[in-house]
Amino acid sequence: MEAIARREIRALEDLYDRYSALVFSVAFRVLRDNQLAQDVAQEVFLRVWRQPTSYDPARGRFVSWLMSVTRNRALDELRKVTRRLRSEDQDDDPVSGLATADRLDDPALGAELAEQRVAVRAAMTRLPPEQRRVIELAYFGGLTQIEIAERTGDPLGTVKTRIRLGMRKLRESLAEFVADGRHPAAQLVEGEAEA
């Protein structure tokens, strides 16, 4: 990020090569549209280029910030599309993402991030399907608990309980990635921030 702040285009190229598949994949998971997902990915990388200081290492890991920016931008786009096309029902099978094997095992991500991906996918897979579904509808669909209840037909209390239990299990399963006693910022010094 420091090299990007110095306007070194090579740094942006490296960043793109490392994270583009991940950024595009998250955008595609939210939008289910190739062109829209590419538009979002382009916006995300250009934002990084133009506003490198919008990432604050003290507030967390770079990849987490990048995923958050991507998800928020994709959800904004999804809401625009949904407003235009009220009849769209973009995800009747939210678990299909996990059921689908990776089409790409991207070596550019690096070993650490690849390891995390494996762990996260495994943790998500271990969740009971109904808990996984509500979490994915919330995260990738940007739906509130009330909207999830309306969509699934489940009582609101059930939705809340499923999200709570699902998040608790994820926290337990992924404790090694978030509770190692180090500040998240320390984890990016070795590599992520050097792009």
Added chain:
Amino acid sequence: MTPEEREALLSGHALGTLSEPDARDAARLIRTDEAAAAEYAAYVEIADLIALSVPMRRADPGLRERVIAAARRNGLTWHSPARWRRHAPMAGMAAALAIVTMWAVGLQTSVSTLREETRTLAAIVESDARRLDAIDRSAASVIQAESLGVQLETALRDQQALIAAQGDAEAVRVPFQPTTAAHGATGEYLWSDVNQTAAVLLSGLPPLPVGATYHVVVEDALGRLNSAASFLPDISGIAQLILDTEAGGDPTYVYVIAASGSAAQGPILLQAQLRTAVDLFP
């Protein structure tokens, strides 16, 4: 509140899935309870990891070329006020002529104030430059020094852009209107056509709880909302910042909101309608 209710509130808030009333309760809990804040932070990290569960896909190879080409151009695509004017209806032009005249008079009288502010900002820039020079690279680690240097250089660039924009006598200034959530906050939006710079100058911003940030959100003519900046004011509640002009083309409104998380969602403190004033500025 039972432990289960508390856990549901914090994990749901981290996932961004709470309704507005529940989100307010969660924000209040996080603000007032250190343990809750720590638990919430842990859940935010979990939520951030969920993105990694997506199946990987490769984007169109041409996307890389487009991104790099756009970065090389580094051009501003935000529609300038002049461009908006071309699309402004003539009837509206006539109707607001009186407003514009009054506004122009007010702008003229504030030129001396502008110059004073410019001198103040110039002093800040000089101070920043001295700080930059004063970095003791032998004492600090190279990474720490470079990081500080980059931050200062960026701050310097922003300060210079602010000076240029504020020194532009023809810059468009639109005062923010406070909402009931403003608590005394005021400010104005500034557009310098000649510098192609958009900025907001804010004061009296109330302090936020830990983890919360202010966002400047622009709304375009189609009602699309985009975050143009996120920031924390100084201890006096003052913030002067350059906006990301890529955040939204053809802006019609600008909002200053207080958000409890990274997403630009929260109560609006200040709002400014740009289109009418800016479109009609001569």
